[in-house]
Every structure is written in C-alpha cells, then in structure tokens.
Amino acid sequence: MPPLTVRLATPRGFCAGVERAIRTVEESLALHGAPVYVRHEIVHNTHVVARLSAMGAIFVEEIEDVPPDRPVVFSAHGAPQSAHADAEARNLLKIDATCPLVLKVHSQIRRHHRSGRTVILIGHRNHPEVVGSVGQAPEGAVILVETLADIAALPALDGPLAYSTQTTLSVDETRDMIAALKQRFPEIAGPAKEDICYATSNRQEAVKAAAAGSDLFVVIGSRTSSNSVRLVETARTAGAADALLTEDAGEFDWSKLAGVETIGVSAGASAPEILVEQFLTALAARRTLRIDHIETAREDIVFNTPLRLAG
Numbered sequence: 105m106p107p108l109t110v111r112l113a114t115p116r117g118f119c120a121g122v123e124r125a126i127r128t129v130e131e132s133l134a135l136h137g138a139p140v141y142v143r144h145e146i147v148h149n150t151h152v153v154a155r156l157s158a159m160g161a162i163f164v165e166e167i168e169d170v171p172p173d174r175p176v177v178f179s180a181h182g183a184p185q186s187a188h189a190d191a192e193a194r195n196l197l198k199i200d201a202t203c204p205l206v207l208k209v210h211s212q213i214r215r216h217h218r219s220g221r222t223v224i225l226i227g228h229r230n231h232p233e234v235v236g237s238v239g240q241a242p243e244g245a246v247i248l249v250e251t252l253a254d255i256a257a258l259p260a261l262d263g264p265l266a267y268s269t270q271t272t273l274s275v276d277e278t279r280d281m282i283a284a285l286k287q288r289f290p291e292i293a294g295p296a297k298e299d300i301c302y303a304t305s306n307r308q309e310a311v312k313a314a315a316a317g318s319d320l321f322v323v324i325g326s327r328t329s330s331n332s333v334r335l336v337e338t339a340r341t342a343g344a345a346d347a348l349l350t351e352d353a354g355e356f357d358w359s360k361l362a363g364v365e366t367i368g369v370s371a372g373a374s375a376p377e378i379l380v381e382q383f384l385t386a387l388a389a390r391r392t393l394r395i396d397h398i399e400t401a402r403e404d405i406v407f408n409t410p411l412r413l414a415g
C-alpha cells in the first residue's frame with residue numbers, strides 16, 4: 105500500500121464565536137446548576153450538543169418550552185427579536201451566546217431599517233442565522249436572496265436599499281452576488297467590511313490551498329453546519345477530485361480511500377479538534393501517513409462570554 109499524503113488545512117475547526125458559545129453554556133451550568141435550557145443547538149455539531157446534554161443542557165426550539173424558573177441560553181446563530189421578546193415577556197433569565205459577529209449584522213440591519221432602507225439579505229432560507237437576521241426588522245422589511253437567479257427576479261424596488269449577508273457563506277459566490285446586486289441597484293449601500301466572518305474566509309482559504317492536488321478532501325463537521333458544507337464545495341471548486349463531509353471517523357466510508365494517494369483534511373467552525381485527531385489516528389491505522397501542514401493564516405481572536413462580561 106503506498107503512503108498517504110495528508111494535506112492538513114489550518115486554520116480549521118472551532119472559531120472564536122463557537123468557543124464563546126460553548127463556554128457560555130458551561131459557565132451557565134456552573135453558575136445556575138442543571139438544567140440550563142438552550143434555544144436551538146448551541147452550535148451545529150452533534151458531538152458538542154451531546155457533550156453539553158450530558159452535562160445538563162436541554163436543547164429546545166421554542167421559548168415556550170423553557171420552564172419559568174430556568175435560564176435560557178440563545179445559540180451562537182442569533183435569534184429574531186420576537187424570540188428575545190418572548191423570553192422577556194416570560195421574565196426568563198436570558199443569556200445571549202449569539203456570536204458578536206452575527207450581532208454586528210443584526211445591528212446593521214436594524215440601523216438600515218430605522219433609516220428607511222429596504223434590506224436585501226444574501227443567505228440560506230431557514231438557516232437559523234438567517235431567520236434571526238430577517239427577524240431584526242418587521243415582517244417584509246428584509247428581502248432574502250439565495251441565488252443570482254433570485255437577484256435577477258427581484259422586482260423594481262422603490263426607495264433606498266442596503267444589503268447584508270449571512271456570515272458563513274462562500275466568499276467567492278457571495279462576491280458574485282454582491283456584484284449582481286450592485287449592477288441591478290447601483291445606489292445600494294453595503295457594509296464597510298464584508299459580513300462573512302474572518303473564520304469562514306480563513307477556513308475557505310486554507311481549504312483552497314490544501315485541496316489542489318488532493319484525490320479526496322474530507323471536511324469533519326455536521327450536515328447542519330453551513331460553513332462546513334461550504335468547505336466541501338470550496339474543496340471541489342479548488343481542484344479536489346472528490347470532497348465529502350463526515351461527522352467523525354466512525355461515520356467515514358473507508359472504501360473511499362481506495363486509490364487515494366493525497367487526502368485533504370479540514371474541519372468546520374463548530375467541529376472539535378479531537379474529531380480531526382481521531383480521524384488522523386484512524387487513517388494512520390490503515391496507511392503510512394505523511395502529513396503536510398498547509399497553513400494560510402494565524403488566528404488569535406477570543407470573545408469573552410456574556411457571563412464573564414457580566415461578572
């Protein structure tokens with residue numbers, strides 16, 4: 105069996121927003137005891153959710169499912185204003201783990217709405233971050249577009265316009281969509297700095313560098329994780345012969361290794377590094393590995409948790 109070259113992409117895995125959200129649930133459990141309720145999966149990763157559940161977190165979709173005497177943590181993806189209002193109306197102890205970079209998009213949308221602009225949001229329908237962002241303004245005030253075809257199909261829009269984007273989109277596709285928006289609506293206002301977050305762009309850049317020449321590219325992450333799914337697409341576009349998402353080494357279809365001499369590996373922003381280590385260990389049990397570290401950026405961003413700030 106020939107040795108296997110592993111092109112290991114860096115940065116990969118946890119971003120500052122995910123680390124903060126997980127620490128927020130851990131600190132809430134330490135401070136308030138179990139159970140602590142969490143609105144939606146705190147981050148989109150099955151392993152993270154299972155570990156926090158075992159510690160006493162209870163994940164619910166609706167505020168009405170939270171008992172009156174227990175705290176509720178809002179997930180990293182952010183929530184519509186109506187969910188915050190529901191929690192406040194019920195006098196629940198609310199702990200907001202929304203990523204600060206998502207909160208930045210929320211305040212941008214609210215500001216545009218206050219100044220009379222219609223907001224066009226580029227994002228994926230039904231993704232919780234998009235639901236939260238659309239819900240920063242009254243119904244109908246934010247128009248969602250997912251594709252270039254959606255932009256072409258927009259009616260003529262009266263009055264001033266602005267655009268925002270989901271934080272975890274494909275950098276390249278979003279660039280094309282923003283260009284199409286500006287072509288249709290030359291006066292449209294946009295963010296001073298793009299809404300796609302540093303972690304999403306850094307992980308996509310690293311995957312692009314690692315994917316070239318890979319026979320197979322494996323992204324560790326959950327199927328619900330938007331940024332992980334984008335990494336698979338990025339690997340394919342950047343030249344990997346094949347690319348796939350796997351939850352962990354246990355789920356991976358090892359028959360895919362047949363004929364592979366170079367494999368690229370990365371992990372989505374919500375996937376713990378231990379899953380990458382376990383995947384590499386499982387690879388090493390089957391083939392002799394040569395690991396090439398493909399590092400395209402260094403990250404040192406840390407966000408304080410809301411509890412730490414309050415303390």
Ligand code: SF4
Nearest residue numbers: 119121122203271301
């Ligand atoms: S992927 Fe980006 S926006 Fe989402 S939690 Fe991480 S840093 Fe925040």
